[in-house]
Amino acid sequence: MDKKRGRQPYKSRTEKDALRWSAKLDRHRVLHNRIKNAAPDILSSDNFQHTKSHIQHGNMTVNAHCQNVAKYSLIIRDKLHIRCNEKELIRGALLHDYFLYDWHDKDHISPRKLHGFYHPGIALKNASKEYDLTKREQEIIKKHMWPLTVVPPTCREAWIVTFADKWCSLLETFHIHKGHGAKKDDGMDAAV
Numbered sequence: 001m002d003k004k005r006g007r008q009p010y011k012s013r014t015e016k017d018a019l020r021w022s023a024k025l026d027r028h029r030v031l032h033n034r035i036k037n038a039a040p041d042i043l044s045s046d047n048f049q050h051t052k053s054h055i056q057h058g059n060m061t062v063n064a065h066c067q068n069v070a071k072y073s074l075i076i077r078d079k080l081h082i083r084c085n086e087k088e089l090i091r092g093a094l095l096h097d098y099f100l101y102d103w104h105d106k107d108h109i110s111p112r113k114l115h116g117f118y119h120p121g122i123a124l125k126n127a128s129k130e131y132d133l134t135k136r137e138q139e140i141i142k143k144h145m146w147p148l149t150v151v152p153p154t155c156r157e158a159w160i161v162t163f164a165d166k167w168c169s170l171l172e173t174f175h176i177h178k179g180h181g182a183k184k185d186d187g188m189d190a191a192v
């Protein structure tokens with residue numbers, strides 16, 4: 001016991017723990033680089049940066065949620081050896097929730113607005129204004145809320161993002177994945 005501060009000393013990590021953490025960090029770094037290389041324009045854009053001001057689930061921002069969905073989409077693709085277009089998979093995942101408003105605002109939670117049903121269409125409209133979306137990227141954004149969207153996805157990339165999104169949303173809602181909370185709004189107007 002650390003008598004001065006009255007708390008338990010930290011348990012020292014074993015060499016095995018250290019190796020496990022280092023391997024985990026390496027895997028994370030590689031995934032992050034794949035995402036960065038596929039979408040530097042999206043990651044650095046003002047509107048994507050602005051999604052750090054909006055919470056998606058729990059205390060995870062929309063920005064972090066979309067990056068997590070891109071990361072888990074790659075993990076699913078790698079684990080299951082699914083042949084698909086990696087660049088389109090990443091870009092679609094990053095833009096799948098590009099609705100650019102705070103859906104917790106009273107203007108968006110009313111039953112009339114039905115955020116869950118309508119935000120894929122809004123995200124697609126916003127993303128199309130800024131990026132030359134491929135058919136697969138459009139499909140990813142449009143169908144990621146399936147089965148709410150009724151018509152199922154028609155490409156592997158959209159199926160992967162649909163599952164990665166549900167998995168990430170579950171972990172975020174139950175605070176298993178924790179975020180850092182929303183960045184204070186800088187007053188910049190979003191595209192909608």
Ligand SMILES: [Fe+2]
Pocket residue numbers: 096097119120144145
């Ligand atoms: Fe969504």
Ligand SMILES: [Fe+2]
Pocket residue numbers: 065069096097165
């Ligand atoms: Fe999402």
